[in-house]
Ligand SMILES: Nc1nc2c(ncn2[C@@H]2O[C@H](COP(=O)(O)OP(=O)(O)O)[C@@H](O)[C@H]2O)c(=O)[nH]1
């Protein structure tokens with residue numbers, strides 16, 4: 001099963017989104033680090049076509065596609081050097097197939113923290129890129145030495161060098177336009193930013209009409225990421241409330 005990891009600053013709405021997707025009972029609370037250990041749940045992927053086929057063929061049982069959703073816990077500035085839940089947090093992200101950034105764009109005086117999604121995005125991206133830079137730097141030194149004796153290490157060393165150059169500019173790898181063969185050579189390192197990203201912009205309940213505008217604001221930030229990044233806006237609070245109502 002594919003695994004999605006929810007990543008973002010404290011109070012962005014990750015646990016609320018987790019609950020909306022999985023019907024789970026994660027604690028969603030207006031203070032940082034309410035989520036200490038990852039919550040793991042399963043979300044069904046609705047597909048009307050499947051429902052209709054199932055009726056047509058009188059299926060006894062209909063099995064929808066499922067994805068696993070992991071609510072990882074809040075990331076803070078300095079996570080890559082061990083701040084907040086730090087490295088433990090980052091280790092949890094390594095195990096997911098795709099990352100879902102949750103960026104807060106709702107205003108609420110009772111919920112601490114910034115409500116500017118661009119500020120959220122900057123911090124999250126920098127922390128992930130720095131963590132990757134550290135991994136790549138260590139490994140690059142080793143492979144450079146090894147490549148002198150073993151020509152089969154040359155390609156890997158070159159891939160690491162490309163990643164190193166981009167990351168040291170603060171560029172997450174999903175924005176770096178890496179060729180497929182480079183991505184593949186880097187795959188064994190489980191880098192945080194060498195994967196696809198879905199960005200959820202969490203818009204306030206009184207602000208629903210601004211969703212297209214907020215989506216565009218964030219999409220424009222990713223104009224160099226090609227199809228590695230997809231942006232959607234929603235009001236997570238309302239989605240979570242709607243999910244709690246019976247069918
Ligand atoms: N007003 C408002 N509050 C929200 C929204 N989404 C989340 N919250 C609240 O913000 C707080 C933090 O949400 P939570 O899901 O725990 O964030 P997490 O730290 O990223 O897991 C909770 O009190 C939520 O009820 C929203 O769209 N509007």
Ligand SMILES: [Mg+2]
Nearest residue numbers: 014015034035
């Ligand atoms: Mg949480």
